[in-house]
Amino acid sequence: MNLPRAGNCVREKRIRFSGAGKDSGVAIIDRYARNINYLRVSVTDRCNLRCAYCMPKEGLSRIGHDDILRYEEILRIIRVAAGMGITKVRITGGEPLVRRGVVEFIASLRAVPEITDISLTTNGILLEDCAEALFAAGIKRINVSLDSLNAEKYARITRGGELRNVLRGIQKAREVGFSPIKINTVAIKGVNDDEIAEFARLTLSNPYQVRFIELMPLGTAGGENNGRYLANDFIRERIGQIGRLDPVNGNSRKNDGPAQIYRLAGGAGEIGFISPVSRHFCDSCNRLRLTADGFLRSCLLVDDEMDLKGPLRAGCGDSGIEDLIRQAILRKPRQHEVICEEGLVKKCMKEMPAIGG
Secondary structure, eight states: OOOOOOTTTTOOOEEEOOOOOOTTOOOOOOTTTTOOOOEEEEEEEEOOOOOOOTTTTTTTOOGGGGOOOOOOHHHHHHHHHHHTTTOOEEESSSOOOGGHHHHHHHHHHGOOTOEEEEEEEEETTTTHHHHHHHHHTTEEEEEOOOOOOOSHHHHHHHSSSHHHHHHHHHHHHHHHSSSSEEEEEEEEETGGGGGGGHHHHHHHSSSEEEEEEEEEOBBBHHHTTTOOOOOOOHHHHHHHHSSEEEEGGGGTTTTTTOEEEEEETTSSEEEEEEEETTTTTGGOOOEEOOTTSEEEETTTTTTOOOOOOOOOOOHHHHHHHHHHHHHHHHHHOOOOOOOOBBBOOOSSOOOOOHHHO
């Protein structure tokens, strides 16, 4: 296999590999002793919604068709990363279900033996029609973004979305057998903070995990929503007025990532809190993000990316791609620097759909 010319794949100090137990046999340990084993893969920057906290009012300039990674290119990157110690892959967008062939692509990931966990994040609009095929393709865990249970408000937040489509999609996913079904809710001051209790009550009679995610300052949309941030401590206090919140399994489980997990006393489901602004969980961050246009990002909230697409299309061999992945991990910061003081935040410049949710 030919190695590329210098400039395409630059070799740097190697990150330490170590035993990773039964799953893969190797692990990537970064400079801060974090085991990097999780890759979030955006297959498209396109979305069938235009959520107010995610996109600027004028929308986004879409990445050109030729600039989006082809499925075979994504699969090659995943294979290389899996050989280094990546065991968990989440498919995201934009909205991943709008890209043609995504179900077949997901099914192809099952041929990568090191990958033991494949999941998907969706806005749920197309989920009802896709749920059975996704389940058959190997997705068993699914996250659905849902920021209002009121049809009119949902349409305003998403700039035109139909709530009933999402609710039917969630119900279909439950019927098909997805477990867990996680509902991701971004709490926004003055927008949906009056629905916190209603979302929490969903878990009393349904086996869902409703997760409240703090509003993050991403791109132009982050500036447009400045001052609407709510800390999860406030949300937890509000939910505590409904009933007692009991920690679940010490708040730490393999597939819950940074979420702190609770259950309302007597509830069938769970409530999670993801607090990237008020309580950094950077010391345990295990993830990388591959953008739809082929850049590897080691931190969601830091504008530092490694180009994989350029070298890949210039003929870079697998060992060269591996080196680039190592370089990205070497540059993974100890923590992001997002702060929230009187509504002022330091934000990253890219919009969320361009990074991948």
